[in-house]
Amino acid sequence: MRIKKNHTGVLLMLLFGMSSYAQDHIYSQFFNAPVYLNPALTGQFDGDIRMNLIYRNQWSGLSGDLSYISASADLNIPKFGGGVGLLFTRSSEGTAYLTKNNMAATYSYSVGGDELVASFGIQAGFTNRRIDWDKLVFSDQIDMRLGYIPGSISSAQIPDVSSKFYFDAGGGINIVYRNFMIGTAIHHINKPDESFTGAQAKLPMAITGNASFRVPLTPANSYNAADGAYLIPSVVYYKQAQASSLSAGIQFKYRSINTGLWYRSSGKGSPDAVVVSFMFDIFTGSRNGEKLRLGISHDATTSKINYTNTSGTTEGSVSFEKYFPGSSGYNKFNGLRCYDFY
Structure with a gap:
C-alpha cells in the first residue's frame, strides 16, 4: 500500500481521492x-464573445492538493445558428499529483423563437493524464515506530508509464421555454482508457442534468424582462458509474x-455540503454591452x-462578455437563453 510521508490528514485525503479516482470534478458554481x-450552452449568452474562468480549491484544510480549473472562450454566431468555443480543464489530485489536462472544441446549434429555444451541442478534444510516482512511498519505506525512513528506496515495481493521452467526446441538449430551463449532457461517450499499467481502465460516462425555474417577484416582470427581481430555484444532478450527486438550491x-444557497448530497442521499454563492455584474449597460462578472462560493462540508477536518471548499470565478463594435445583435432581444437563469 502506498501512503504519504506526512500526517494522518494526508492519508485521509488519499483514501477519499482513491474512492473518486475515475470521477469528474463538480463545480458548485456550475x-x-x-x-x-453542457456543450449545448456554447454561444448562449448576451454578446458576441464570452470568456469564463473558474478555480476550485477543495478541502483546503487537508495536506496535499485537490484543485481544479476550467477556462473557456466561446462565440455567439447567429449565422451558424449557435456558437463555437474552446474549453481547457485541469485537475490536480492527491499526494501523487495526479493531473489531467483537457483541451476541447465545442459547437452548439439552436432552433426556436422568442419563447422556446432548443440548443444541441457536441464536444471533442484530447486529455493528458499524468502521475508522479516519485511523490509516493511504500510500506517497506515505513518504520512501525519512527514512520517514514528518509532516503529509503522501495523494492516495489513502479509502472513504466506515467503519462497517457486519449481522445474524449461528449454532447448535450438544453431547452428554454419562457421561465423554465432544462438540459442534459453526456460526457466521455467513447469511454476512453485511462490506464497507466496496461490493464484496461475505462473512464465511465458522466451524465449531468439541470433544471431551473425563474419566478418574478413583481407582476410587471415577464419572462422576457431583463431587469427586475427574481427567485430562481434550480437542481443539478450528476451520475458517473456508481457515484452520484444532487445539488438543489435557490438564487435571488x-x-x-x-446570491444563492444550495444543498448538495452524494451517494444514496447522504449529505455532502451546504453552499453559499455570490455574483456581481460590473459595468453593465456600456457601449458594446460589456459585462464583467465576479463570483465566489464556499462549501461547508457536512x-x-x-x-473541521477539511475547512470546506472555496471557488472563485470571473467571466467577461461583450459585443463587437457595430454588432447587429447589440441591444436586441434574440429570445431567451440560459444566462437569464443566473
Whole structure:
C-alpha cells in the first residue's frame, strides 16, 4: 500500500481521492462554468464573445492538493445558428499529483423563437493524464515506530508509464421555454482508457442534468424582462458509474447582484455540503454591452469527513462578455437563453 510521508490528514485525503479516482470534478458554481456543464450552452449568452474562468480549491484544510480549473472562450454566431468555443480543464489530485489536462472544441446549434429555444451541442478534444510516482512511498519505506525512513528506496515495481493521452467526446441538449430551463449532457461517450499499467481502465460516462425555474417577484416582470427581481430555484444532478450527486438550491437575482444557497448530497442521499454563492455584474449597460462578472462560493462540508477536518471548499470565478463594435445583435432581444437563469 502506498501512503504519504506526512500526517494522518494526508492519508485521509488519499483514501477519499482513491474512492473518486475515475470521477469528474463538480463545480458548485456550475452556472459560471456553462461550457463545462453542457456543450449545448456554447454561444448562449448576451454578446458576441464570452470568456469564463473558474478555480476550485477543495478541502483546503487537508495536506496535499485537490484543485481544479476550467477556462473557456466561446462565440455567439447567429449565422451558424449557435456558437463555437474552446474549453481547457485541469485537475490536480492527491499526494501523487495526479493531473489531467483537457483541451476541447465545442459547437452548439439552436432552433426556436422568442419563447422556446432548443440548443444541441457536441464536444471533442484530447486529455493528458499524468502521475508522479516519485511523490509516493511504500510500506517497506515505513518504520512501525519512527514512520517514514528518509532516503529509503522501495523494492516495489513502479509502472513504466506515467503519462497517457486519449481522445474524449461528449454532447448535450438544453431547452428554454419562457421561465423554465432544462438540459442534459453526456460526457466521455467513447469511454476512453485511462490506464497507466496496461490493464484496461475505462473512464465511465458522466451524465449531468439541470433544471431551473425563474419566478418574478413583481407582476410587471415577464419572462422576457431583463431587469427586475427574481427567485430562481434550480437542481443539478450528476451520475458517473456508481457515484452520484444532487445539488438543489435557490438564487435571488436583482439587476447586477445574485446570491444563492444550495444543498448538495452524494451517494444514496447522504449529505455532502451546504453552499453559499455570490455574483456581481460590473459595468453593465456600456457601449458594446460589456459585462464583467465576479463570483465566489464556499462549501461547508457536512459529510463524515466534516468541516473541521477539511475547512470546506472555496471557488472563485470571473467571466467577461461583450459585443463587437457595430454588432447587429447589440441591444436586441434574440429570445431567451440560459444566462437569464443566473
